[in-house]
Amino acid sequence: MTLTTTDPRSASTTDTGIPATTDEQVAAITAAAVDAFRELRSRSRGWRAGLLLALADGLEARRSDLVATAQSETGLAEARLGGELTRTVFQLRLFAEAVAEGGYLEAIIDHAGDTPLGPGPDVRRILVPIGPVAVFGSSNFPFAFSVPGGDTASALAAGNPVVVKAHGSHPLTSRAAFDALVDASAAYGAPHGTLGIVFGQAGGATLVADPRIAAVGFTGSLATGRILLDIIENRERPIPFYGELSSLNPFIVTAGAADARGDAIADGLFTSFTGSAGQLCTKPGIAFLPAGAESLVATLVERAQATAAQPLLNERIFRAFGVIRERLVADGRARVLVEPRPGDDGFTMTPGILEVDATDVTEAVAEEAFGPLIVLARYDDLEDVRSALRAVPDSLTATLHSEPDELAGLAPLVEDLQDLSGRIVFDGYPTGVRVSWGQHHGGPWPATNTAHTSIGVTAIRRFLRPIAWQDAPESVLPEELRDAYTGVPRRVDGVLTLATLG
Incomplete structure (x- = not known):
């Protein structure tokens, strides 16, 4: 028996000729x-x-x-x-x-x-x-x-x-x-x-x-x-x-940021939650927006309604997306602003937007939907956001958009975000993870274990794994632990020494 492969754009399946590996x-x-x-x-x-x-x-x-x-x-x-x-x-x-x-x-x-x-x-x-x-x-x-x-x-x-x-x-x-x-x-x-x-x-x-x-x-x-x-x-x-x-990646916009650059945030947020059809581990799945950010919401809705269906990766994800969408609105807390709809071909889906009051965010509402769907949680006060975050599962990322004159009052919220995420993004978007020496891509459970x-x-x-050598003859030591070797940074007798090359 050989494995098959399916093109999600058309749902057509072909034989790969690759057999499953035996024990x-x-x-x-x-x-x-x-x-x-x-x-x-x-x-x-x-x-x-x-x-x-x-x-x-x-x-x-x-x-x-x-x-x-x-x-x-x-x-x-x-x-x-x-x-x-x-x-x-x-x-x-x-x-x-x-x-x-x-x-x-x-x-x-x-x-x-x-x-x-x-x-x-x-x-x-x-x-x-x-x-x-x-x-x-x-x-x-x-x-x-x-x-x-x-x-x-x-x-x-x-x-x-x-x-x-x-x-x-x-x-x-x-x-x-x-x-x-x-x-x-x-x-x-x-x-x-x-x-x-x-x-x-x-x-x-x-x-x-x-x-x-x-x-x-x-x-x-x-x-x-x-x-x-x-x-x-x-x-x-x-x-x-x-x-x-698993990661929901909360995204928070302050009132000042919404007033100053709401349309730009809407464009960036839309691109972030729909990029690769919403199938990114850092996709923002819930966005906390101030109650007065109507223009920002309207731009998101307009962009979603004008976007064609994109292919999801496979049938399992396609089916699960529909189940989770139903689950998110099952208790009546979430309102549908833009209904996600299957496309005409394959496992394709249009973007969806749900809305909920921040005071109504529960674990049921804060479930990751792997695909182009976002929940907008509308709040009157940032304390409502802090309370709602208790129902949000810990994540790979958390994002905060604010204005400079608001930063002094945001320290408690930033501390909350440190507790629930592995990377905090300021005035940007969590998707598009830089590969670098300083990057961290992990988070508390269930984001990672x-x-x-x-x-x-x-x-x-x-x-x-670490290994310690005690009173070992130099001939058995790795070269990096021999006294004369200076090709790597080392801590010698408590003092950090830099490498000397040449």
């Missing part, structure tokens, strides 16, 4: 990953940085084929997919830079000597790779959060092999991206088993349960994340699970 094949893939791990962790940082650069070049060389294949399986626009692939290539190159720089190792040396507690031994600490990592691709990012995405890049950068579970919505894209990576890694000289791929739901479950897997990176629904967590809990040896699961990020250089921290 025996999963075991062989993970065994090869263990063999590769023994070699990868002994390779230099310079070699590993070169591998990441080679993978980036391998993707770039097949850009046209990758984008065309992804478009046929996701319905996303060519420009969006091209930009996502550019981001994915950049991400690999950024991790290559981080690996070469070496600060991520957190190298520490405490020489033996007298201490306030008596004679102390020589202790040296560094972060080391953890072993084969399973990565689950997402439906909404066929490149940046899938086979060649951030989880894969950061796990490889840390020195671990990766086994990817291809997403069922884009198996051909997953295979094409995997082939590009494997060909590039083989040409570079990486060991067999550095990269592996598994197809099919059963194969994914087997992969998570496999005792050779040391960690799991996952981007997807909260329901699927819970299933994988259950599998992990039943393993003889528990492992880390790094999941990005970890303090670590899945975007940005510090994502590498998830796939490393």
